[in-house]
Amino acid sequence: MKIGAHVxxxxxxxxxxxxxxxxxxxxxxxxGSSPQGWAFKPIPEPEKESFRSQAADAGIDSVFLHAIYLxxxxxxxxxxxxxxxxxxxxxxxxAAEIGAHGVVFHPGSHKGAGxxxxxxxxVAAIQRVLEDSPDGPYLAVENMAGMGQHIGAKFxxxxxxxxxxxxxxxxxxxxxxxxxxxxYDLASTEGIEAMISxxxxxxxxxxxxxxxxxxxxxPCGSGVDRHDNIGEGxxxxxxxxxxxxxxxxxxxxxxxxxxxxxxxxxxxxNIDILKSIRHRAGLDPGMGS
Numbered sequence: 001m002k003i004g005a006h007v008x009x010x011x012x013x014x015x016x017x018x019x020x021x022x023x024x025x026x027x028x029x030x031x032g033s034s035p036q037g038w039a040f041k042p043i044p045e046p047e048k049e050s051f052r053s054q055a056a057d058a059g060i061d062s063v064f065l066h067a068i069y070l071x072x073x074x075x076x077x078x079x080x081x082x083x084x085x086x087x088x089x090x091x092x093x094x095a096a097e098i099g100a101h102g103v104v105f106h107p108g109s110h111k112g113a114g115x116x117x118x119x120x121x122x123v124a125a126i127q128r129v130l131e132d133s134p135d136g137p138y139l140a141v142e143n144m145a146g147m148g149q150h151i152g153a154k155f156x157x158x159x160x161x162x163x164x165x166x167x168x169x170x171x172x173x174x175x176x177x178x179x180x181x182x183x184y185d186l187a188s189t190e191g192i193e194a195m196i197s198x199x200x201x202x203x204x205x206x207x208x209x210x211x212x213x214x215x216x217x218x219p220c221g222s223g224v225d226r227h228d229n230i231g232e233g234x235x236x237x238x239x240x241x242x243x244x245x246x247x248x249x250x251x252x253x254x255x256x257x258x259x260x261x262x263x264x265x266x267x268x269x270n271i272d273i274l275k276s277i278r279h280r281a282g283l284d285p286g287m288g289s
Contacts, residue, residue: 001244001249001250001251001252001253001254001278001283001285002026002027002062002253002254002285003024003025003026003027003213003253003254003256003271003274003275003278004020004025004026004027004028004029004060004062004253004254004255004256004271005020005023005025005028005029005255005256005257005258005265005270005271006028006029006030006066006255006256006257006265006266007019007020007023007025007028007029007030007265007266008030008265009030009031009032012043012047012050013030013032013043013047013048013051013098014047014050014051014054016028016030016051017051017054017055017058017060018054018058020058020060021058021060022268023266023267023268023271024268024271024272024275025060025271026059026060026062026253026285027060027062027063027064027253027254027255028055028060028062028064028255029063029064029065029066029104029255029257030063030064030065030066031065031066031068032065032090032091032094033068033090034068035066035068035069036068036069036070037068037070038068038070038083038087040087040090043094043097048097048098051098052098052099055098055099062101062253063098063099063100063101064100064101064102064103064104064140064210064253064255065091065094065095065100065102065103065104066103066104066105067087067088067091067103067104067105067106068087069106070083070084070087071084071087071088071105071106071108072084072107072108072109072111073107073108073118073121073122073125073126073151074107074108074109074110074111074113074118074121074122074151075108075111076111076113081121081125084108084125085125085128085129085132088103088105088129088133088139089129089132089133091103091105092129092133092134092137092139093133093134095136095137096133096134096135096136096137100137101137101138101209101210102137102138102139102140102171102209102210103137103138103139103140104140104142104173104210104212105139105140105141105142106142106144107122107141107142107144107150107151107152107158107161108122108150108151109149109150109151110149110151111149112149115151115157118151119160119161119164120164122151122161122164123161123164123165126139126141126161126165126170127165127167130165130167130169130170137169138169138170138171138209139169139170139171140170140171140172140173140209140210141158141161141162141170141171141172141173142172142173142174142175142178142212143155143158143172143173143174143175143178143179143182144175144178144182144225145175145177145178145181145182145223145224145225146178146181146182146183146223147181147223147224147225153178153182153223154182155198155199155202155203156202158172158202158203159202159203159204162203162204162207170207171207171208171209171210172203172207172208172209173209173210173211173212174199174208174210174211174212175211175212175214175257176211176212176213176214176215176216176235176240176243177212177214177215177216177225177226177227177228177233177235178212178225179195180216180220180234180235181216181218181220181221181222181223181224181225181226182221182223183220183221184198184220185220186220186235186239186242186243187220187234187235187236187238187239188239188242189242191220192239192242192243192246196246196248199248200248205248208248208249208252209252210252210253210255211249211252211253211254211255212255212256212257213230213240213254213255213256213257213258213274214227214228214233214256214257214258215227215228215229215230215231215232215233215234215235215236215240215258216228216233216234216235217233217234218234219234220234227257227258227259228258228259229258229259229260229261229269229270230256230258230270230273230274231273237273237277240273240274240277241277241280241281244274244277244278244281244283245281245283250283254274256270256271256274258270
């Protein structure tokens, strides 16, 4: 079980490795471009080589890219959909070039049309991305919090996308806060067991690629996407102890996307909390479970 965080790439993607190492990351997630814009500038080969070299030196071999936020596979705007597909292809190419394990993306919103109305379009778009992408990296669709008209707040919706695409390269990123907001009670053992059971039935635990480890500022079922530091939210440290101790999660990297105790994003204190929980569960690297 690797523990890491989403880390800033200000100054170039290679700069992220030192920032990750400084807070104790064993895994890392980064953006490959501005998350709020469509522009994608190819990264010079020396910068990519520096990233790969520094990551190897730091022992960070679990690397993920997070796609931009503008992608919406449920859009009725054909031009917007095309830009989303191309953006994901750009990210998949970059992932292959820097040795990243996968690209995580938000599926978007049906904008009131309903899930059934956008399912076929979403499946076809993902199939196109995978067809135009190099071998190696996985594409991981993230579960959503349920705010507005999100696609994929319920596991059944993600499972039907996985089934429709029918590719071993499409996986799932499970966000703990989004799950909690969507009504899955990760604060209790019974709730976690029920969540895992539903996940296995609709998606398959074998399709779980990575976890976004975030506590929740809002109660279970709120539908609101508001991350909190580990132990400061409604899931609590005990909830994360149960999550991390569950056999379904023991081989999956945990990546923090929290505000930080000083409001500067994921920090060593959050990393240390997760490492402490992992240690108590006997799951440290090299330890038996």
